[in-house]
Structures are given as C-alpha cells and as structure tokens.
Amino acid sequence: MTESNIQNPLTLKLSWREKFAYGMGDFGSNLMLCIGTLYLLKFYTDILELPAFYGGVIFLVAKFFTAFTDMLTGVVIDSRRRIGPKGKFRPFIFYASVPVALVATAQFLDTGLGLTLKMALSMLLFMLFGLFYSLMNCSYGAMVPAITKNPHERAQLAAWRQGGATLGLLLCTVGFIPIQTLFLDNPSLGYLVAAMLFAICGLFCMWRCYSGVKERYVEIMPEGHKPGIARSFCAIFRNPPLLVLCIANLCTLAAFNIKLAIQVYYTQYVLQDIHLLSWMGFFSMGCILIGVLMVPAAVKRFGKKRVYLGGLLLWAAGDLLNYGWGSSSVSFVLFSCMAFFGTAFVNSLNWALVPDTVDYGEWKTGVRAEGSVYTGYTFSRKISAALAGFLPGIMLTQIGYIPNVVQSEATLVGLRQLIFIWPCGLAIIAAITMGLFYKLNEQRFVKIIAELNARKSAGAAPVDRPGTANAAGRRVKAISH
Structure with missing residues (x-):
C-alpha cells in the first residue's frame, strides 16, 4: 500500500493516547539519563573521591565516544531492509532499554578499588551506558517522521516529548537526594538505591512507549544506497537548516547541562541548603512544564523560529538576573523559574525542527534518511x-573546589559564574545563530511537502545536483491503522 492510498498525511491526527505514550518515552529515558547528568559528577568527587578533573575527563571521553555510537545507530537504522510487524525503530526502544537501566544503576556502585581502577571502571560504564542509550534514544527520536507527516502533530509530539523529559528531570531533581539521604550512615548505598529505583521506573516507561506508538510511514533505503558514518556527516553539511540547528543546539545543550551539573554544588555551598535543590527543581521544572504546554499554541500563532528565539531571550534574562540578584534562596528560585521557562520553548522546538530537516534533506537530495539525519544531529x-x-570538572579544579569543606570566597564566585554567566553567554550565541541563519520557515516547509508528494505520485524524485542518488527505487511501507 502506498501513502496515496491512505488519509492525507498532512492532515492525519494522532490520538492523545499515542501522544502520551510517546511522551512516556522521554520521561523514561530522562529518568535514566538525568540521574547521571545531575549527580554522577558529585558521586565521583564526593563518594569515589576522584579529583574533579578526572571526573571531567571521564565525561569528555565517554561522551565523545557516544557521539560516534549515535552515528553508528543511524547506520544500523538506515541499513534495515527487512522490517517486521514491530516496525523499524520500536525494537531498539524495547531491547536496548534493558542494558541502559542496568548500566545506569551500576554507574553508582562504589567498588572500593584504587584510584586508577575506579577511574577506568567509571569510564567503561559511562561508555557502555552511552552505547546502549544511543541505540534506545536515537531510535526513539528518529521515529517521529514514521509516526506522522503532519507538521502540527509533530509539534504536538515534540511538546509531549519535552513534557515527558521535563517531568523526568523534575522527578530526578526533587526525588533523588531525599532517597539518597535516607542512608546517612552509608551514603554510597544511598546513591545506588536511588539510581536503581529511577532506572527501574525508566525501563517500564520505555516499554509503555514501545507498546503505545505506531509507525505508519516506514521507508526503506534503495538497494544502491549504503548508509555509513560519513553519510551522517554529509547529512549535516548538505542540509543547511540541520547544520544551523546543530550549531545552536551545541550551545543550548552545553548551557543546560552545565547548569544542571553545577546547581547541586551551588545550593550546597553558595546558598548553604542542598535541600533547596528539590524546591528549586519543583518550581522551575513546573515552569518548564507550563512552557511546554504553551508550545503548540505559540508555534501556531508565531511560528517555530520566533518562539525558539523568544525562549532563548527569556533564558538569558533569567540567568543575568540571577547573577546580579540571586544571592538569596527566594530570588534564586524565582529567576531560575524564569530561565527554565525559557528553556521549555527551546528544548521542545529542538525536537520539532529535526523532522522538518529530514523532509528538507529528502527534498534536496532525493534520499530520505531519518537515521542519518537524526543521529547527525545527536552527534x-x-x-x-x-x-x-568536561568543563565543570575542569572549572571546579580551577576555582579551587574541595569536597565537603567550607569553600573559599573565590570558589563561591566561580560557582556563580559557572551556573549563570556561561549558560547565558551560550544562549545568546544560539539566538544569534538561529536568528541570522535558520531559513526553513512554515511556508517553505509546506511547499517542500507538497513537492515531495507530487514527486512520489509521479514515481520519481529529481534532485538538485548531478550524481546524487534519487529515490525512485525507495520502497515506502505505509501502514494503515
């Protein structure tokens, strides 16, 4: 059956149950990911007693490794020829989530080994986590074009995804430390128990996503097209909207993760109340959730690019206000809410814009490669x-951080710069990049989809440069439900 035999893909509406199931996927993956993002560096420095510099090196090496495993995942996805009833992407979500949960827990195990062995084991576990997480999460993200071609429904899925991610981050922020502190006599056991509980919950959420979503437009590469890591890089550089999005996302994700990694140090040593982290997480993540719920209506009225830029400006303003006047607990929470409210629009639209670049890439080259485009982006x-x-580990060393003691004034100033000035500067760079160079607006996207449908109806897909393989041999498997 071809796409022309089913409902117009640009008007197909998804049920709220399917959107909820898709959102559960990022809720579950973030339960397993954010315990590492938020607390693993502190576990390294305070429990394993690794120097902060060593912790930064572990993050740097392991994340660079997983950047390439993302590319490998794209190759594996696009290489699939025999697609069974489970679909092209869903099997990876189901099977890879098991080792992700196991390794996410094992990362918080204090083995009592020597310094060198502890660092080697920590790096190995982090790399394994990244490998399996790539298989699970890249498949989850790349699945959107197979679920729907309706741009408004894609924005809805992105909102549900970001909502799930926000709730996962909120639960990790609010719930991890209270569980860990139940074991005051054995803090290392507290980390392990908390990690295990979050990993188990994350696993079942991923399985709920697997069972609740449907792949309607499964497209298989033509026989002559051989996916590879080099093609994933080409997918970025031959796709201008994707390249701009990658550069902007490089800034925004670095800013967001630096903020998350440092906030546990900031609340403990600058504000002298580590339990404030739970309250801050509750209110600020609540603001993110409100922002996520506003994304579809805001996009419909103003367009994706304007909403994205507005979110970046709110984010930067919140960080600047916090740096200047965030010395008290109340002002810190208030301005953090403002900044995180801005991040809701940015992070939601990152996922809504990627499927659009998939269609742009197909329109420009004649070959549709969800896996290569998506994993090029996740690279x-x-x-x-x-x-x-890496940077927080390096900077903690540079500002003179010493675990579990009263910090010097210079160290406290350094923590304030790390959590506010660095993210603010990166958000401004991202705003300039998107504002000046991202050209794929809603009107152009509608024209691209219309031309793609016309090509498929004609049985061929011309391309814009000589020597590029066309999509005439591509098989499209459209599944009607």
Whole structure:
C-alpha cells in the first residue's frame, strides 16, 4: 500500500493516547539519563573521591565516544531492509532499554578499588551506558517522521516529548537526594538505591512507549544506497537548516547541562541548603512544564523560529538576573523559574525542527534518511554534552573546589559564574545563530511537502545536483491503522 492510498498525511491526527505514550518515552529515558547528568559528577568527587578533573575527563571521553555510537545507530537504522510487524525503530526502544537501566544503576556502585581502577571502571560504564542509550534514544527520536507527516502533530509530539523529559528531570531533581539521604550512615548505598529505583521506573516507561506508538510511514533505503558514518556527516553539511540547528543546539545543550551539573554544588555551598535543590527543581521544572504546554499554541500563532528565539531571550534574562540578584534562596528560585521557562520553548522546538530537516534533506537530495539525519544531529548534542561534562570538572579544579569543606570566597564566585554567566553567554550565541541563519520557515516547509508528494505520485524524485542518488527505487511501507 502506498501513502496515496491512505488519509492525507498532512492532515492525519494522532490520538492523545499515542501522544502520551510517546511522551512516556522521554520521561523514561530522562529518568535514566538525568540521574547521571545531575549527580554522577558529585558521586565521583564526593563518594569515589576522584579529583574533579578526572571526573571531567571521564565525561569528555565517554561522551565523545557516544557521539560516534549515535552515528553508528543511524547506520544500523538506515541499513534495515527487512522490517517486521514491530516496525523499524520500536525494537531498539524495547531491547536496548534493558542494558541502559542496568548500566545506569551500576554507574553508582562504589567498588572500593584504587584510584586508577575506579577511574577506568567509571569510564567503561559511562561508555557502555552511552552505547546502549544511543541505540534506545536515537531510535526513539528518529521515529517521529514514521509516526506522522503532519507538521502540527509533530509539534504536538515534540511538546509531549519535552513534557515527558521535563517531568523526568523534575522527578530526578526533587526525588533523588531525599532517597539518597535516607542512608546517612552509608551514603554510597544511598546513591545506588536511588539510581536503581529511577532506572527501574525508566525501563517500564520505555516499554509503555514501545507498546503505545505506531509507525505508519516506514521507508526503506534503495538497494544502491549504503548508509555509513560519513553519510551522517554529509547529512549535516548538505542540509543547511540541520547544520544551523546543530550549531545552536551545541550551545543550548552545553548551557543546560552545565547548569544542571553545577546547581547541586551551588545550593550546597553558595546558598548553604542542598535541600533547596528539590524546591528549586519543583518550581522551575513546573515552569518548564507550563512552557511546554504553551508550545503548540505559540508555534501556531508565531511560528517555530520566533518562539525558539523568544525562549532563548527569556533564558538569558533569567540567568543575568540571577547573577546580579540571586544571592538569596527566594530570588534564586524565582529567576531560575524564569530561565527554565525559557528553556521549555527551546528544548521542545529542538525536537520539532529535526523532522522538518529530514523532509528538507529528502527534498534536496532525493534520499530520505531519518537515521542519518537524526543521529547527525545527536552527534552535535553528544559533543555538546561532552564539553558540558568536561568543563565543570575542569572549572571546579580551577576555582579551587574541595569536597565537603567550607569553600573559599573565590570558589563561591566561580560557582556563580559557572551556573549563570556561561549558560547565558551560550544562549545568546544560539539566538544569534538561529536568528541570522535558520531559513526553513512554515511556508517553505509546506511547499517542500507538497513537492515531495507530487514527486512520489509521479514515481520519481529529481534532485538538485548531478550524481546524487534519487529515490525512485525507495520502497515506502505505509501502514494503515
């Protein structure tokens, strides 16, 4: 059956149950990811007693490694020829989530080994986590074009995804430390128990996503097209909207992860109340959730690019206000809410814009490669995450951080700069990049989809440069439900 035999893909509406199931996927993946983003560096420095510099090196090496495993995932996805009833992407979500949960828990195990062995084991576990997480999460993200071609429904899925991610981050922010502190006599056991509980919950959420979503437009590469890591890089550089999005996302994800990694240090040593982290997380993540719920209506009225830029400006303003007047608990929470409210629009639209670049790439080259485009994009995110994990470790060493003691005035100033000035500067760079160079607006996207449908109806897909393989041999498997 071809796409022309089913309902117009640009008007197909998804049920709220399917959107909820898709959102559960990022809720579950963030339960397993954010315990590492938020607390693993502190576990390294305070429990394993690794120097902060060593912790940064572990993040840097492991994240660079997983950047390439993302590329490998794209190759594996696009190479699939025999697509069974489970679909092209869903099997990876189901099977890879098991080792992700196991390794996410094992990362918080204190083995009592020597310094060198502890660092080697920590790096190995982090790399394994990244490998399996790539298989699970890249498949989850790349699945959107197979679910729907309706741009408004894609924005809805992006909002549900970001809503799930926000709730996962909120639960990790609010719930992890209270569980960990139940074991005051054995803090290392507290980290392990908390990690295990979050990983188990994350696993079942991923399975709920697997069972609740449907792949309607499964497209298989033509026989002559051989996916590879080089093609994933080409997918970025031959796709201008994707390249701009990658550069902007490099800045925004680094800013967001630096903020998350440092906030536990900031609340403990600058505000002298580590339990404030839970309250801050509750209110600020609540603001993110409100922002996520506003995304579809805001996009419909103003367009994706304007909403994205507005979110970046709110984010930068919140960080600047916090740096100047965020010395008290109340002002810190208030201005953090403002900044995180801005991030809701940015992070939601990152996922809504990527499927649009998939269609742009097909329109320009004649070959549709969800896996290569998506993992080319996530490559930039992993490079960003590598830098975001490495820089706090380096900077903590540079500002003279010493675990579990009263910090010097210079160290406290350094923590304030790390959590506010660095993210603010990166958000401004992202705004300039998107504002000046991102050209794929809603009107142009509608024309691209119309031309793609016309090509498929004609049985061929011309391309814009000689020597590029066309999509005439591509098989499209449209599944009607």
